[in-house]
Each structure stands twice: as structure tokens, then as C-alpha cells.
Amino acid sequence: MREDRHIISVIVQNESSVLARISGLFAGRGYNIESLTVAPVPNDSGLSRLTIETYGSCKTVTQIEKQLNKLIPVLKVVEKDDFVEKEMALVKVPIEESLSDVDALARAYNGKIVNVGDGSIICMVADEPTRVAYFIKAIQKYNPIEIIRSGVVALER
Amino acid sequence: MEISGSRMVVEALKREGIDTVFGYPGGAIMNVYDELYKQDDIKHVLTRHEQAAIHAAEGFAKVTGEVGVAIVTSGPGFTNAVTGLADAYMDSVPIVVISGQVPMALIGTDAFQEIDAVGISRACTKHNYLVTDAKDLPRVIKEAFYIARSGRPGPVHVDIPKDVSAQITEFVYPDKAEIPTYNPAFKGDLEKIKNAVEAIKSSKRPLLYVGGGVVQSNSGNLVREFAEKTGIPAVETLMARGVMGSTNPLLISMVGMHGSYAANIAMSEADLLISFGPRFDDRVTGKLSEFAKEAKIIHVDIDPSSVDKLVASHYPIIGDLHSVLTDMLPLITEIEPEQFEDWRDAIEKNDKLHPLGYDKGEAIKPQEVIEKIGEVFGDRANISTDVGQHQMWAAQFYPFSRPRQFNTSGGLGTMGFGFPGAMGVKAGDRDRVAVNVTGDGSILMNIQELMTAVEYELPVVNVILNNNYLGMVRQWQTLFYDDRISETDLTVQPDFVKLVESFGGVGYRVETMEELEKALLDAEKRNVVALIDVKVDRRENVMPMVPAGGSLYNMMLR
Structure with a gap:
């Protein structure tokens, strides 16, 4: 069966161990988590939103959705291909690299240099996940010391 | 306060x-x-x-x-x-x-x-x-x-x-639980129920596939009514034994790995599966790609994740089975039991061709022990089991008459479940005899409960189908591992009679069917926990058998 990329957005009651319930469900049933982000829903009492990026057939993803819905603290599960998706990345490059080149590259991907230290500079970008991947490829020639991706956040259109 | x-x-x-x-x-x-x-x-x-x-x-x-x-x-x-x-x-x-x-x-x-x-x-x-x-x-x-x-x-x-x-x-105890994120399904979608009824009307070879959800939702009577009204034959899963009642002419038998020939063939030949609360377990379906290939599938279940999990359904209905059946039954019109007569005849022919059975021999056959327990206690007993060959024989041969009569560990297959399970059954239904059909392997997995049963007067009648083997594993070793009996020989055993007596219960060693009948009745009369050690044919296999992962219609018969 074809394994496609899916984004699943889950609204849960923000209680202890809810993240363990969800990651345990994925691990126990053999579903994979490509990336996962979680944070409280602003201005709302006691809810959190998780955004899970996963790969699987349609049948598997439907089953994931149903299993998530079975968890008691889960309020809502949204699985669609109509999300606005964004991801952030932070990259540390040696100070010896050209500051203006790195800055120009980051700007092309909706970012900038956010820190300049003694030995290294840190730049950030925030863009669609595919574009973040392009950026990471492009930054390779500046000998990055460390790269961090945030995982995807997504909102229904 | x-x-x-x-x-x-x-x-x-x-x-x-x-x-x-x-x-x-x-x-x-x-x-x-x-x-x-x-x-x-x-x-x-x-x-x-x-x-x-x-x-x-x-x-x-x-x-x-x-x-x-x-x-x-x-x-x-x-x-x-x-x-x-x-x-x-x-x-x-x-x-x-x-x-x-x-x-x-x-x-x-x-x-x-x-x-x-x-x-x-x-x-x-x-x-x-x-x-x-x-x-x-x-x-x-x-x-x-x-x-x-x-x-x-x-x-x-x-x-x-x-x-x-x-x-x-x-301390203030709430009147009801309010959990905003938990809203279990209850009523089924009426449109979907209507569509399912239309599918039933136009089917030629419909089959009721009765699962444990029928017992859970207390829908046994409604399912029997449904079958009677339509004349549609039924198969039961392990968890549903007792729903239709063993004397019901519309009940074929149990379905699945150790289901009857007629039941498994009916499943494979049906053009419509009316599934009431089963979960399409692998021990029922066999090879999924070959399962009920000719059938459209109606699946009624309260758990959305059960539907389309393993087998895609054409008429999924999410809801409480009792509520769905209550809505469905009045819609069943223009269906005459006569219209499925050919189908029922074909099933009966299959059942006569290869009925559930066994060959009698010199040694006591485990199957005849189950039949004897049924003959002696029948509806008066609630039957619990452990896990293994004895469990399958109990499911195949006991004359179940009602839902909740059969208490077994189905999904997890927990050896050691039967005896304590039967104590719970006795505590919940004091008026009936609590029988635990067990094996010489399983019974030792919670044997310490003899003490509990004596202390709290929970007189479980344990019938050990003793073949000095971990019988089901031995059967697989014989059939699929060239009879290499790896660590399943239980020749070394306790003296079960002395064992139970040391706890204050009664023990019987049984070598003939007459002794078995006497032991059962005596144990009931004495009203104290009992172990009845029945020496049975060591090498008897549970048949029919669909080898794991095989197609349901490909059964070993003997």
C-alpha cells in the first residue's frame, strides 16, 4: 500500500500524561511519527494542540484517527490535506563563513540571523516544511555545525 | 462532609x-x-x-x-x-x-x-x-x-x-460523570440502518455473524428475534457462544479456526454478512484476502475503530447494538423466511457432510466429557474455561442456552483465567453451578485459589481434561513441527485429589464416563470447591482446524 505523508492535528485536554498516551498509541500500534509538536491552545482553558506528521496508507491513517479519538482526553482529531503548514529551523554556522551570504540565504526562506557569538552565528528560517528542507540543503556549503528543525505546525484553511 | x-x-x-x-x-x-x-x-x-x-x-x-x-x-x-x-x-x-x-x-x-x-x-x-x-x-x-x-x-x-x-x-459524590471529550456512540444512523435492511432484502445467501458485542449490549433476545423473523442462519464467535442457543435450528455453530465445517463454508459462500458486534479477529477470519470474498458486509459496532479495521464494510453502522436492533427490527418487512430456504438447505447438507464430531475410543475422549457435563448440568451451569484444547472443545460441544453462560478468555488467551474467573461467576450468580473446564496445564496457573474458594464458599467445579500435555501447543507441534514435543509433556504431575483435599475441597479421579457423572453430581451436592481429574485420550486433536493464516474454507477435518 502507498505510504503518503499526512498531517494530523489533535486537540486534547491538557493533563499530565496525555502526550504519553498519544506517543504510546503510535508506538504500540506500529504507526510512525515523523515529527510532533505540542503546545497549549492560547486563550483557551486547559486544551493543547498536537500536530503530528506521519507516513502511512489512507487505511492506516484512518485507523490512527479512530484510535486517537478513542483516547478519553482527546477532544478533536483533524486529518486533512488542506492545512497551512509551517516549520522553523535554527542553524549554527562558523563565524568564519560570510555573514552576508548566510543572511541573504536565510532571508530567501523567510528568516534572518538571530545571534552572533564569538565562534558562531545562528540563523533561523520559518517556511513550509519542503522549503525548510531546501534551505537546509542550501546551507550545507556554509559548513553548519548544528541544525534543528521544530517539526510542523499546521492550521486548517 | x-x-x-x-x-x-x-x-x-x-x-x-x-x-x-x-x-x-x-x-x-x-x-x-x-x-x-x-x-x-x-x-x-x-x-x-x-x-x-x-x-x-x-x-x-x-x-x-x-x-x-x-x-x-x-x-x-x-x-x-x-x-x-x-x-x-x-x-x-x-x-x-x-x-x-x-x-x-x-x-x-x-x-x-x-x-x-x-x-x-x-x-x-x-x-x-x-x-x-x-x-x-x-x-x-x-x-x-x-x-x-x-x-x-x-x-x-x-x-x-x-x-x-x-x-x-x-466529599461530594457527583450524580453523573461529565467528560466533555468522551461521547460514546449510541444511536445508529437511521439512513444507514435502512440501507442495510434493503441489502438484506435483496440478498440470496445472508449470514448472521454474531460476536461478543451482542452479549455486552444485552441484545441476545433481539438477535434471536431478528433470526427468527428473517430465517437467516447464524454463526457465533467464541465470545458469542450462547447467544442463539444450541437447540436453535438457525444456529450453524461456532466459526473460525476451530469452527464447524458448515459454519466456515457458510462464511465463505455468503453474499451478505450481517455482522452484529464481532471484531473480525484473526482467529475468526483466517487469511483476510480470502475472507468472505463473495459477501457484502454489514458491520454494526459501538467502536468506530473496529469498523473497517481489518475488513472493509459496505454498510457500516456505528452505534449501540441494542439500539440499532430496536430500530432495525420494525423495518424488516417483505422478508419471508422461505426465501432463504435453499441457502439453509445447502448449509444443512454441509453440516451433515462434516458435523462436529469425534471418534469414540477406549480412552475417554475430551469431547464426550464436555457433552456429559452438558447433559448433567445443561442450563443449570455457567461454564468458564482456561485456554487451550479444552477451551475449544467446551466451545464446540457444550449445549449453551443463553448469553453470559460462557466465560472465557478470548482475546488475550490467558491460561489461569478459568478458575478465578469461575469464582467471580459464582459470586455473581450463586444459583447456578459454576463449572470451570480446564486443562492440566492451565489449572496450575492459579491453583492457589483453591484456598479462596474454600474460605469464601465459592464451590467451583473444576473439570480437568487431563492429557498430560500442554495440549494445544502439542497439537501444533504434531501438525506443524513434525511432532517434536518441545517442553509440552506434562507427565510429571501432582496428585490432584490429594492437592485439593489439602485445601479442604474434594477431589475425584475419573476413568470412566459413569464415574464422571457421579463425580459431577457429588461435587454439586457437596457444594465445596472440587477438582475432577479426568484422564482423557492423550493425542486427541481439536478439529476442524484452519491453520493460522490459512483460508477459512481450507480446513483440516480429522
């Missing part, structure tokens, strides 16, 4: 109508046991192992349809209970298990008898709680009972640290 957390537990159980709990005390749960000591409304049954407490609570729940309760301590008390929780989870048994935990300040310090109990039970419960403040206890226990019994039932675990059970605070 300001009371302690432990008192709250006892008060909450009373308000939930609980009069019997099973359990085992220990350090972290002592506050609760102190409260149990101070009252008379709730009777506590001290099992001799925590696993047995959970199985007993399961047996109680299965026979009564109410929530069973067990209480254990932290650490090993809880880990011993895990098999029971997993068993209840797999078979959707409504139980609430309360465990003690080390005091809050010690959690995470590797304290004496500390284990991350909710971390472990998360994977084998419908839901669980670690209560960190006694203020939450009334709500949590209310929710626990509600979650256990509603929707697709299941086990709920409540872990209570010792300082929380000691904490004194205001």
Missing part, C-alpha cells in the same frame, strides 16, 4: 452499588483496607494472588453485566494485576481496578514497592488515573465506573498514592 481519601473510595463504591470486591492488601493500599474493615456493606474476597482478583472481577462482570471491582497494592501487587487488566482490555470487560501507590513525595525516587503503574496500565486499559489530590477522588471514581461500562466497555485503573488516601477533605 470531610472524610479521608480511603473512606471516599469505600463510600464511592457503595454509591456505585458494589457489594463484592476482590483484592489483596499491602503497604500502599492499607488506608483503604482499614476503611473496608470498618464497614459491612461491601464484602471483600481475599484472593491468594492479585491476578486472580482481577480475573474474579472479570468473571463477576461477565456473568452479571455489571462493573467488577478489584483492589491491589503498589509495586508487585499492581504488576501481578497487569495480566488481568490486559485480559479485560482484549475482551472489553467492564472492571475498575484500584491500586495503592507510594506517597506523592516518594514518586520517582525508586521507593519500596514503587512502580510507574499508570505508565504500565496505559497500554492495557480503556483509561487510567493517577489521583494526586483527594479532592479529585469522587469525580475520578465516578468517571472510572462510567467509562468502564459505557460505549465499548473495558477496564479502568485508578492509582492512589498513600498520602492521598490519607488526605481528609470534602
Whole structure:
């Protein structure tokens, strides 16, 4: 069966161990988590939103959705291909690299240099996940010391 | 009213109508046991192992349809209970298990008898709680009972640290649980029900595929009515044995790995499967790509995740089966039982061709033991089993007459379930004989419960189909491993008669069918826990058999 990329957005009651319930469900049933982000829903009492990026057939993803819905603290599960998706990345490059080149590259991907230290500079970008991947490829020639991706956040259109 | 957390537990159980709990005390749960000591409304049954407490609570729940309760301590008390929780989870048994935990300040310090109990039970419960403040206890226990019994039932675990059970605070027990994120399905979509009825009307070879959900939702009568009204034949899963009643002409038999020839062929030839609360388990379906290939599938289930999980359905209906059937039955018009006569005839021909049966021999055949128990006790008994060959023979050959008569470990396949399970059945239904059909392997897995059964006057009649083997594994070794009998020979055995007598029960060694009948009746009359050791044909196999992963219509017959 074809394994496609899916984004699943889950609204849960923000209680202890809810993240363990969800990651345990994925691990126990053999579903994979490509990336996962979680944070409280602003201005709302006691809810959190998780955004899970996963790969699987349609049948598997439907089953994931149903299993998530079975968890008691889960309020809502949204699985669609109509999300606005964004991801952030932070990259540390040696100070010896050209500051203006790195800055120009980051700007092309909706970012900038956010820190300049003694030995290294840190730049950030925030863009669609595919574009973040392009950026990471492009930054390779500046000998990055460390790269961090945030995982995807997504909102229904 | 300001009371302690432990008192709250006892008060909450009373308000939930609980009069019997099973359990085992220990350090972290002592506050609760102190409260149990101070009252008379709730009777506590001290099992001799925590696993047995959970199985007993399961047996109680299965026979009564109410929530069973067990209480254990932290650490090993809880880990011993895990098999029971997993068993209840797999078979959707409504139980609430309360465990003690080390005091809050010690959690995470590797304290004496500390284990991350909710971390472990998360994977084998419908839901669980670690209560960190006694203020939450009334709500949590209310929710626990509600979650256990509603929707697709299941086990709920409540872990209570010792300082929380000691904490004194205001107690107000809520009238109902309000969980905004939990809304189990109830009514089925009427349009979908209508469409399913249309499909039934236009079908030629419809088959009722009756699963455990029928028992859970107390829909046995409605399913029988449905079958009678339409003349549609039925197969039962292991968990549904008893729903149709063994004398019902519309019941073919059990379906699946050890289902009857006619039942499995009917499943393969049907053009419409009317599935009431089964879950398309691999032991039923065999090879999925070959399963019910000619059939459109109606699947009624309360759990959306059961539908389309393994087999895609054409008419999915999510809802409580009792409610769906109540809506469906009046719509059944223009269906005459006569229209399926050819189909029923074909099934009957198959059943006559290869009926469930066995060849008699010199040694007692295990199948005839089951038939004899049926003949002696029939409807008067509730039948529990352990897991293995004896379980399948009991399912195949006992003349079940009603739902909740059969209490077995289906999904998890837990050896050691039967005896404590039967104690729970007896506690829940005192008027009937509690029989446990077991094997010489399984019975030793919770044999310590002889003491509990004697102390609390739970006179379970254990019938051991003794073939000196772990019989089912031996059967697979014979059939699929060239008869290499690896670690399944149980020639070395205790003297079961002396064993049970040392606990204060009665024992019988049986070598003929006459002795068996006498032993059964004597055990019933003496009304004390019994072990009946029946020497049966050592090499008998459970047949028919669909080899694991094979197609349902490809059965070994003898």
C-alpha cells in the first residue's frame, strides 16, 4: 500500500500524561511519527494542540484517527490535506563563513540571523516544511555545525 | 462532609452499588483496607494472588453485566494485576481496578514497592488515573465506573498514592460523570440502518455473524428475534457462544479456526454478512484476502475503530447494538423466511457432510466429557474455561442456552483465567453451578485459589481434561513441527485429589464416563470447591482446524 505523508492535528485536554498516551498509541500500534509538536491552545482553558506528521496508507491513517479519538482526553482529531503548514529551523554556522551570504540565504526562506557569538552565528528560517528542507540543503556549503528543525505546525484553511 | 481519601473510595463504591470486591492488601493500599474493615456493606474476597482478583472481577462482570471491582497494592501487587487488566482490555470487560501507590513525595525516587503503574496500565486499559489530590477522588471514581461500562466497555485503573488516601477533605459524590471529550456512540444512523435492511432484502445467501458485542449490549433476545423473523442462519464467535442457543435450528455453530465445517463454508459462500458486534479477529477470519470474498458486509459496532479495521464494510453502522436492533427490527418487512430456504438447505447438507464430531475410543475422549457435563448440568451451569484444547472443545460441544453462560478468555488467551474467573461467576450468580473446564496445564496457573474458594464458599467445579500435555501447543507441534514435543509433556504431575483435599475441597479421579457423572453430581451436592481429574485420550486433536493464516474454507477435518 502507498505510504503518503499526512498531517494530523489533535486537540486534547491538557493533563499530565496525555502526550504519553498519544506517543504510546503510535508506538504500540506500529504507526510512525515523523515529527510532533505540542503546545497549549492560547486563550483557551486547559486544551493543547498536537500536530503530528506521519507516513502511512489512507487505511492506516484512518485507523490512527479512530484510535486517537478513542483516547478519553482527546477532544478533536483533524486529518486533512488542506492545512497551512509551517516549520522553523535554527542553524549554527562558523563565524568564519560570510555573514552576508548566510543572511541573504536565510532571508530567501523567510528568516534572518538571530545571534552572533564569538565562534558562531545562528540563523533561523520559518517556511513550509519542503522549503525548510531546501534551505537546509542550501546551507550545507556554509559548513553548519548544528541544525534543528521544530517539526510542523499546521492550521486548517 | 470531610472524610479521608480511603473512606471516599469505600463510600464511592457503595454509591456505585458494589457489594463484592476482590483484592489483596499491602503497604500502599492499607488506608483503604482499614476503611473496608470498618464497614459491612461491601464484602471483600481475599484472593491468594492479585491476578486472580482481577480475573474474579472479570468473571463477576461477565456473568452479571455489571462493573467488577478489584483492589491491589503498589509495586508487585499492581504488576501481578497487569495480566488481568490486559485480559479485560482484549475482551472489553467492564472492571475498575484500584491500586495503592507510594506517597506523592516518594514518586520517582525508586521507593519500596514503587512502580510507574499508570505508565504500565496505559497500554492495557480503556483509561487510567493517577489521583494526586483527594479532592479529585469522587469525580475520578465516578468517571472510572462510567467509562468502564459505557460505549465499548473495558477496564479502568485508578492509582492512589498513600498520602492521598490519607488526605481528609470534602466529599461530594457527583450524580453523573461529565467528560466533555468522551461521547460514546449510541444511536445508529437511521439512513444507514435502512440501507442495510434493503441489502438484506435483496440478498440470496445472508449470514448472521454474531460476536461478543451482542452479549455486552444485552441484545441476545433481539438477535434471536431478528433470526427468527428473517430465517437467516447464524454463526457465533467464541465470545458469542450462547447467544442463539444450541437447540436453535438457525444456529450453524461456532466459526473460525476451530469452527464447524458448515459454519466456515457458510462464511465463505455468503453474499451478505450481517455482522452484529464481532471484531473480525484473526482467529475468526483466517487469511483476510480470502475472507468472505463473495459477501457484502454489514458491520454494526459501538467502536468506530473496529469498523473497517481489518475488513472493509459496505454498510457500516456505528452505534449501540441494542439500539440499532430496536430500530432495525420494525423495518424488516417483505422478508419471508422461505426465501432463504435453499441457502439453509445447502448449509444443512454441509453440516451433515462434516458435523462436529469425534471418534469414540477406549480412552475417554475430551469431547464426550464436555457433552456429559452438558447433559448433567445443561442450563443449570455457567461454564468458564482456561485456554487451550479444552477451551475449544467446551466451545464446540457444550449445549449453551443463553448469553453470559460462557466465560472465557478470548482475546488475550490467558491460561489461569478459568478458575478465578469461575469464582467471580459464582459470586455473581450463586444459583447456578459454576463449572470451570480446564486443562492440566492451565489449572496450575492459579491453583492457589483453591484456598479462596474454600474460605469464601465459592464451590467451583473444576473439570480437568487431563492429557498430560500442554495440549494445544502439542497439537501444533504434531501438525506443524513434525511432532517434536518441545517442553509440552506434562507427565510429571501432582496428585490432584490429594492437592485439593489439602485445601479442604474434594477431589475425584475419573476413568470412566459413569464415574464422571457421579463425580459431577457429588461435587454439586457437596457444594465445596472440587477438582475432577479426568484422564482423557492423550493425542486427541481439536478439529476442524484452519491453520493460522490459512483460508477459512481450507480446513483440516480429522
